Amino acid sequence: MASVSGWALSPQAEAAKPEPDLAAGRAAYGQYCARCHGPQAAGDGYDAKRLYPRPRNLTEGVFKFRSTATGTAPTDEDLFRTLTNGLPGSGMPDWRHLDEAVRWQLVYYVKSLSSVEQDAPAQPVDLGRDPGPRHADLAAGKRAYEKMGCAACHGAQGRGNGTSAPSLTDTWGRATRPADLTQGWNYRGGSDTKAIVTRVLAGIDGTPMPSYAEAASPNDAWQLAYYVRSLQQDPNWSMIAHAPLAREGLPASLDDPRWQRVPRVDVRLRNAMNEQGEWALPQTVSAVSFRVVHDGAAARFLISWQDPSDDRGDSPDGLALALPSAKVVGDSVTLQLWPMRFSPPLDLCVWSAKSLKTNEGVVRRYDTLLQGASQAVPLDTQAAYEDGQWRVMMTRPLAPANLPNAAQITPGRFTPLAFAVWDGGNAGQRATSSWVDVVMDAEPAKAHASQ
Ligand code: HEC
Ligand code: HEC
Incomplete structure (x- = not known):
């Protein structure tokens, strides 16, 4: 498991800690931080509305990522680590290049912005002793996870889908979500x-x-x-996916073991802005995983993503697999901004949890297909929801015969594709990916190492 280290503080860092110079800290803050955290650090910078969670109001002295007792100030090293590593999965960038x-001057300056140091000085929590990986008892850890009620928020398998997950709010009155513990790359x-x-032990x-700490x-x-x-599951980020040729036939179901021989590709998603140009909701779907295989006539996709709730009602979960229409070059349109005025049509394969069906069409808006366009072509589909995860298998002809301007997929050539995902349980929030290239390979599936 690749680890995002929260603790990679170089031994020299402590030694290099300079004397505070608040003027220097203030200048650096103005240069690097104010655009998000605001000129007076009230969390209201110019870019703030484009981020969720919002940049912190640093004058309140509330810090999430501490090694100290809840309610007390962070240590200097906690803040230094946050600045150095950033907060992955949030808008807070890393500042390793400074x-x-x-x-350190930024750390001192952040500390000077609130009274938490005076009111509740840092009180490090006792971490005890690391038993070491060889003495790790996963069964005991699982029992503790169950006994301590982690699953109520984080879900039985840690997918962020506990029963309390949809109703949580933070100190600032905004909707928030428990972390998806399977996505180590997204831990802040x-x-x-x-x-x-x-x-x-410290809480967030x-x-x-x-x-x-008490429990x-x-x-x-x-x-x-x-x-x-x-x-935590290792992601397999890639901008290029290979679809092996299935000489022994396409996998027939979601659980067909032949899928195991097809390499999985993971793609990150970003929330789309709302009409006011804001990010106003937590992101509940952060990545899509897919495998694709073909038989020379059709491509079969197995697509999965973590969504904390199974929504099949009037605000259903959904997925669009986007291909450029025959008239468009892939990268000339970004799904982040699509659809907008004058944006070209796309070839979309849209699956809805309401019907559990997929329809393909060349359209200018998602709604056209979500509401069932007359020229849409149904695609062979299977779908299942289980403990915080959707899996959808859809089959698309490489060269659709009855869909004008549909994308033509030619083996041996790169075809761009991208994803949009709707989580019905998150007010219809749409999350989109960038484009990845897929190439239909000529050699059989066996030639590829399994993953
Ligand atoms: C692009 C926007 C952006 C910039 C630039 C930015 N931040 Fe942040 N910062 C955020 C966001 C968003 C959060 C809230 C993350 C969360 O609550 O999970 C945050 C949180 C923080 C926190 C709180 C950490 C904690 O433990 O709760 C500190 C401290 C902080 N930022 C300091 C800084 C400093 C210092 C700079 C300049 C070097 C800076 N930030 C620049 C977006 C930004
Ligand atoms: C009441 C709901 C709730 C319970 C119970 C809960 N958590 Fe969380 N947890 C959250 C929320 C919300 C976040 C996201 C905080 C944030 O980043 O804003 C979170 C985040 C986390 C993170 C990610 C921290 C990071 O670096 O991003 C870990 C790890 C975690 N929880 C572990 C646990 C464990 C283990 C338990 C049980 C002992 C537990 N949680 C119990 C709500 C809960």
Whole structure:
């Protein structure tokens, strides 16, 4: 498991800690931070509305990623680490490229913005001793996960789909969601066991995630952390996907073992802006995984994504597999902005959880297909929802005969494709990917290493 280290503070960092120079800190803040956190650090910078969660109001002194008791100030090192690594999965960038001395001045400046240091000085939590991976007891960790009620928010398998997940709000009155613990790359405060133990014992202030310092011994917390870490799945990010030729026929169902021989590709999603140009909701679907295989006549896709709720009503879950229409060059349109005035039509294969069916059409808007366009062509589809995950299998002819301007997929050539996902349980929020290239290979599936 690749680890986003929350603890990669170089031993020299401490030694290099300079004397505070608030004027230098203020200048660096104005240069790097004000556009998001605001000129007076009230969390209202020019870019703030484009981000969710919102940039923090740093004058309130509420910090999420601390190694200190809940309600107390973070340590200087906590802030230094946040600046250095950024907060993955949020709009907070990393500042590794700034000199360490500048980062320390920013730390001092952030501390000077609120009174938390005076009101509640940093009180480090006792992390106990790491039993080490060889003494990790995953069964004990799983029991702790169940006993301590983590599943109520994070879900039985950690997919962020617990029963309380849809109704959580943060200190600032905004909707928030429990982290998807299977997506280690998306942990804000680090995905290694030490970071997880720290989150459990210190809590995440400002959010519904409590501190378990009273409820768990450090040893329980370490076992729990090893278990949580075991839930993380390595992503396989790629901009290019290979669709092997299935000489033995296409996989026939969602669970057909032949899918295991097809490499999986993961693609990140970003929420689309609302009409006011804001991000106003938490992102509940962060990535799509897909495998594709073909038999010379049709391509069969197995697409899966984590969505915390199964919504089949009037605001259903949905997925669009986008291909450029025959008249468009792939990269000339971004799904982030599509559809907009004068944007070209796209070839969309749109699946809806309401009908459990997929329709393909060359359209100028998603709605056309979501509402059932007259020229739409149905695609052979299977779908299943299980514990926070949708899986959809759809089959599309390489060269559709009865769909004018449909994308023609030619084996051996790159075809761009992209995804849009709707989570009906998140007010119809749409998340979109960038384009990835798919190439239909000429050699059989066996030639590819399995993943
Ligand atoms: C592109 C926007 C953006 C910029 C630029 C930015 N931040 Fe942030 N920052 C955020 C967001 C968004 C959050 C909230 C993340 C969350 O709540 O999970 C955040 C959170 C923080 C936090 C809170 C950490 C915690 O533990 O809760 C600190 C401290 C912080 N930023 C400092 C800075 C400093 C210092 C700079 C300049 C070097 C900076 N930020 C630049 C977007 C930004
Ligand atoms: C009441 C709901 C709730 C419960 C119970 C809860 N969490 Fe969380 N958890 C959250 C929320 C909300 C977040 C996201 C916080 C944020 O980043 O804003 C979160 C985030 C996390 C993170 C990710 C931190 C990061 O770096 O991004 C971990 C790890 C975690 N929780 C572990 C646990 C474990 C283990 C338990 C049980 C001991 C637990 N949580 C119990 C709500 C909860």
